[in-house]
Amino acid sequence: MAQHADGDQRDQAREAAVEAALGKLDLDSKTRLLAGQDMWSLPPIPEIGLKSLVMSDGPIGVRGTRWTADDPSIALPSPTALAATWDPALARRAGALLAQEARRKGVHVLLAPTVNLHRSPLGGRHFEAYSEDPYLTGAIGTGYVQGVQSGGVGTTVKHFVANDAETDRFTVNNLVGERALRELYLAPFEAIVANAHPWGIMTAYNQVNGTTMTEHRYLVNEILRGEWGFDGFNVSDWLAARSTTGALKGGLDVAMPGPQTVYGPALAAAVRAGEADESEIDDAVRRVLRLAARVGALDGAEPVVTEAPAEIDGEALAREIARRAFVLVRNTGVLPLRPDTRIALVGAAARDARVLGGGSATVFPAHITSPLDGLGAAFPSLTYAVGADPSDELAPADQGFELRAVCRDAEGTVLGEGTLPSGQLQWLGDDLPAGVTHEALHSIEITGTFTPRESGDHAFGTRGLGAFTLTVDGTVLYDGVQSMGTESDPFEAIFGAPRERGKVTLTAGRPVEVSLLHPLDRSRAMPLPAVLFSLVHLGPRRDADALIAEAVEAARDAEAAVVVVATTERVESEGFDRTDLRLPGRQDDLVRAVAAANPNTVVVVNSGSPVELPWRDEVAAVLLSWFPGQEGGAALADVLGGAEEPGGRLPTTWGALADAPVTGVTPADGELAYTEGVFIGYRAWDRSGATPAYPFGHGLGYTDWSYESLDIDSTSAVSGASGTTATVRVRNTGERTGREVVQVYLAPAPSQADTDRPARWLAGFATVTAGPGETVEAVIGLPRRAFETWDETTGAWVHREGAYVVTAGRSLTDARLNETIAA
Structure with missing residues (x-):
C-alpha cells in the first residue's frame, strides 16, 4: 500500500513538472514540439529543460537513428516467433533487453510492438505481428511493453487500428463492423492499455470506416483515451498525417517525421486564423511532456525508472527465444538426432540465413549464426549442398561485397563517405555521413570490391528511381534513368522490384571493382529528405535439376538429411502483400527429391508466417523456425541435437491458401470490407469446416503429457467478478524434462x-515445466471478457449468460479434458 502511495506521489510530482514546463511555452514553441525536427526526434527546448526525444524502429532490435551496420543491434527472433513461445514473461525479458539496447543508443522511445492481427495469411508484414488471436496478441504484447518500460524506455503500440495488410496501405478504407472492431482488432490494444499502461500509441496509415486513423476522433479520443483511460502520447506512422486541423481534432499529438509536417508552423497558423483551439494543442503538448518526464528527458521531473536494471546477455536471450519459439509440427521419431549422426545439410537458406523480415523492422546484428554455422559446430559429420535457391531475383549486394558510399557536390568534390552493410542505401532525414548535407549533395557512388564465391555469370542491377551508371570490372552495364511508375507508396525505392542491368562472367576468389553512380534528381518531389537506392546482385544460376541431384546424392549417403527452406525479402516484407503461400523457387521439388532418397529427412521452414507445405506427410519431421534472429543457427543445433526441446506452439493457423476462409487484402474502389466480421483465423476455419495443415496452438516436444484433471472455480464468474479460474493438472509421462503450453x-x-459466435475461442493459457513422471498444475484465469460479446445496438459489452464448455488441451483440436459450467 505504501509503495502504491509512493508511486502516486511520484506521478503527481511529474505532472507538476509537466504543468510548470507547459506554462512557459508560447504558441510557436508548443506547435514546434508536436512536429519532428528530423526523421527520428522531436526538438529540444532548453529554456524549459527539455531534451530532444529520440525514437527508433523495433520490434526485434533497436536500430537507432541511422540505417547502418556501424552501430549494430541485437536481432531477436521475429514477433511471430515470440508469440509462438506463448510466454508473456519471456516477452517481458525480450522487452527489457531492448530497453537496454535503446539506452545504449540514446533512444527514448521504441516504435513497437506491432499488435495488428493475422486477418489474412496473405498479409505481407505478418512476421512483424504476433497472432491471429486477439487474446494471445494482447498477452504477448503486454509482456513486451512491460519489459521495455521497466527499462525506462517508452513504447508505441501500433498500428492503431486495423492495419492488417499492406496493399494501398496509405489510402485504403477498411470497412469494419463495430463488433469486429471491439472483439478482435481493438482488443489487443485495450488489453495492453489496461495491463501494461504504454506510454505511446502509433496511429496507422489506413482509414477505418471512412476516416483516416490520424484524424479518427472517435477511436482515439472517445475509446482509447476516454473509455480506456490511455494517458500517453499518440504519434503518427511516418508520413501518415495529412491534415493540420483534422489531425489535431482527431487526437494526434505528434506528426512524424519532420521538419516538413502538418504541424509546426502550420498548426500555429491555424490557431491564429481561428481554425484550431490552443487548448487542444496544450493537451497534446502536455502528453509529450509527460512522455519526456517518464523517460528522464525533462529537467525537474524524476523519471519512472531511476536506475538501469541488471544487464542482460543479449546473445544468450536471442538464442533462448529462438529455441523456445521453434514449433515442431511433425516428428515420426527421427528427432532429436545423435551427436554422431552423419547429416546432409541442404538449402541455400542454410548457408545464407534469413533471420529477419524486410522493411522498417530491419536491424544490423554484429554477427549471424547460420544453420550451417550452428550445425557444423554441433555435428562433426556434416556435409552441405545448396540444393535449390529460394530466389531467382536480384537482392541487395551482400556476401562478398565490401562497399562504401562516396558523396560529392555538383563540382565532383568529395563531401564525405559512409560505410554500407550491403548494397542497400537508405539515408532518411539527416542520416548522412559526417560533413554531408542534403543541400550540397549532388551525387552518391556506391563503390568497392566484390569477391565472388562462385565462378560464372553474375547479374547486377539497380533498385530505385532516377539516373544510374553501373560499372562492374571496368564494364559499364547500364547508363540510364529509371522513371517513376504507378507506385503510390513513397517508400517504393526501398520495397520495389529490383531491375537487372547486365551480366559479367567472374571467377571465384578474384576480386573486381564495382560502382553504382546515382546523381540526385532535384526535380522529383520527395515527402522528406531521403536518399534511397540499391546495388543489387544475383550469383550464377546453375541448372536447378543438377543442384537438386547433388543434394539427393548427399542425402543418400547420410543417415539424416536436414533441408532448410525459406521465403525471401520479396515474399515477406513491409510494403506489399503476398500473392500466394508457396515456397519460392524449386524448394518443394528439392524437399520431395531429398525425402525420396532419405527416409530420415527433417525440413526446417525459415519463414515469418505461414507457407504451404505440400510434402509435409512425405518427410520424417517438420520444424518451423520463423525468422529466428541472429542466433538462429545455434538454437537450431540445440533443438535438433536434443540439448533443448522445441518449445513453440502455433500462434496462427497454417493451411493451404485454397482452403483459407479469409484471404482478401486487395481493396476494391479504395475499400476493403471486413465482411467476415468476427470470424478470422481459427474461428473462420471452424466455421468453414475446412481442415488446415496444422491447427492453432499445435506443437510437439520431445516428451509426452497426460492431462489428469480440470477443476473450475466459477464462483467469481457467477458473482459478476473478474472471471473463472481453471486449474489443470498435467503429468510428464515421457523420459525427458519438458515444457507444456x-x-x-x-x-x-x-x-x-448460435451462429453469431465462434464455435470456440482461446480464453487462457499457461506454460509449465516438469521432469519425467512429475505432475504439475497450471492455474489459468479466464477473464470475464471471455464470456462477453459486443452489442452493436446498445454499444456495450454484454455478458452472455448460459452454459459453456471449458476445454483444456494441447491445441485447438487436441482437447484432453472438458467441463461444462454456467456463467
Whole structure:
C-alpha cells in the first residue's frame, strides 16, 4: 500500500513538472514540439529543460537513428516467433533487453510492438505481428511493453487500428463492423492499455470506416483515451498525417517525421486564423511532456525508472527465444538426432540465413549464426549442398561485397563517405555521413570490391528511381534513368522490384571493382529528405535439376538429411502483400527429391508466417523456425541435437491458401470490407469446416503429457467478478524434462450454440515445466471478457449468460479434458 502511495506521489510530482514546463511555452514553441525536427526526434527546448526525444524502429532490435551496420543491434527472433513461445514473461525479458539496447543508443522511445492481427495469411508484414488471436496478441504484447518500460524506455503500440495488410496501405478504407472492431482488432490494444499502461500509441496509415486513423476522433479520443483511460502520447506512422486541423481534432499529438509536417508552423497558423483551439494543442503538448518526464528527458521531473536494471546477455536471450519459439509440427521419431549422426545439410537458406523480415523492422546484428554455422559446430559429420535457391531475383549486394558510399557536390568534390552493410542505401532525414548535407549533395557512388564465391555469370542491377551508371570490372552495364511508375507508396525505392542491368562472367576468389553512380534528381518531389537506392546482385544460376541431384546424392549417403527452406525479402516484407503461400523457387521439388532418397529427412521452414507445405506427410519431421534472429543457427543445433526441446506452439493457423476462409487484402474502389466480421483465423476455419495443415496452438516436444484433471472455480464468474479460474493438472509421462503450453478454450454448450459466435475461442493459457513422471498444475484465469460479446445496438459489452464448455488441451483440436459450467 505504501509503495502504491509512493508511486502516486511520484506521478503527481511529474505532472507538476509537466504543468510548470507547459506554462512557459508560447504558441510557436508548443506547435514546434508536436512536429519532428528530423526523421527520428522531436526538438529540444532548453529554456524549459527539455531534451530532444529520440525514437527508433523495433520490434526485434533497436536500430537507432541511422540505417547502418556501424552501430549494430541485437536481432531477436521475429514477433511471430515470440508469440509462438506463448510466454508473456519471456516477452517481458525480450522487452527489457531492448530497453537496454535503446539506452545504449540514446533512444527514448521504441516504435513497437506491432499488435495488428493475422486477418489474412496473405498479409505481407505478418512476421512483424504476433497472432491471429486477439487474446494471445494482447498477452504477448503486454509482456513486451512491460519489459521495455521497466527499462525506462517508452513504447508505441501500433498500428492503431486495423492495419492488417499492406496493399494501398496509405489510402485504403477498411470497412469494419463495430463488433469486429471491439472483439478482435481493438482488443489487443485495450488489453495492453489496461495491463501494461504504454506510454505511446502509433496511429496507422489506413482509414477505418471512412476516416483516416490520424484524424479518427472517435477511436482515439472517445475509446482509447476516454473509455480506456490511455494517458500517453499518440504519434503518427511516418508520413501518415495529412491534415493540420483534422489531425489535431482527431487526437494526434505528434506528426512524424519532420521538419516538413502538418504541424509546426502550420498548426500555429491555424490557431491564429481561428481554425484550431490552443487548448487542444496544450493537451497534446502536455502528453509529450509527460512522455519526456517518464523517460528522464525533462529537467525537474524524476523519471519512472531511476536506475538501469541488471544487464542482460543479449546473445544468450536471442538464442533462448529462438529455441523456445521453434514449433515442431511433425516428428515420426527421427528427432532429436545423435551427436554422431552423419547429416546432409541442404538449402541455400542454410548457408545464407534469413533471420529477419524486410522493411522498417530491419536491424544490423554484429554477427549471424547460420544453420550451417550452428550445425557444423554441433555435428562433426556434416556435409552441405545448396540444393535449390529460394530466389531467382536480384537482392541487395551482400556476401562478398565490401562497399562504401562516396558523396560529392555538383563540382565532383568529395563531401564525405559512409560505410554500407550491403548494397542497400537508405539515408532518411539527416542520416548522412559526417560533413554531408542534403543541400550540397549532388551525387552518391556506391563503390568497392566484390569477391565472388562462385565462378560464372553474375547479374547486377539497380533498385530505385532516377539516373544510374553501373560499372562492374571496368564494364559499364547500364547508363540510364529509371522513371517513376504507378507506385503510390513513397517508400517504393526501398520495397520495389529490383531491375537487372547486365551480366559479367567472374571467377571465384578474384576480386573486381564495382560502382553504382546515382546523381540526385532535384526535380522529383520527395515527402522528406531521403536518399534511397540499391546495388543489387544475383550469383550464377546453375541448372536447378543438377543442384537438386547433388543434394539427393548427399542425402543418400547420410543417415539424416536436414533441408532448410525459406521465403525471401520479396515474399515477406513491409510494403506489399503476398500473392500466394508457396515456397519460392524449386524448394518443394528439392524437399520431395531429398525425402525420396532419405527416409530420415527433417525440413526446417525459415519463414515469418505461414507457407504451404505440400510434402509435409512425405518427410520424417517438420520444424518451423520463423525468422529466428541472429542466433538462429545455434538454437537450431540445440533443438535438433536434443540439448533443448522445441518449445513453440502455433500462434496462427497454417493451411493451404485454397482452403483459407479469409484471404482478401486487395481493396476494391479504395475499400476493403471486413465482411467476415468476427470470424478470422481459427474461428473462420471452424466455421468453414475446412481442415488446415496444422491447427492453432499445435506443437510437439520431445516428451509426452497426460492431462489428469480440470477443476473450475466459477464462483467469481457467477458473482459478476473478474472471471473463472481453471486449474489443470498435467503429468510428464515421457523420459525427458519438458515444457507444456496448457491451453483453455471456451465454447457455448450445444444447447447454447448460435451462429453469431465462434464455435470456440482461446480464453487462457499457461506454460509449465516438469521432469519425467512429475505432475504439475497450471492455474489459468479466464477473464470475464471471455464470456462477453459486443452489442452493436446498445454499444456495450454484454455478458452472455448460459452454459459453456471449458476445454483444456494441447491445441485447438487436441482437447484432453472438458467441463461444462454456467456463467
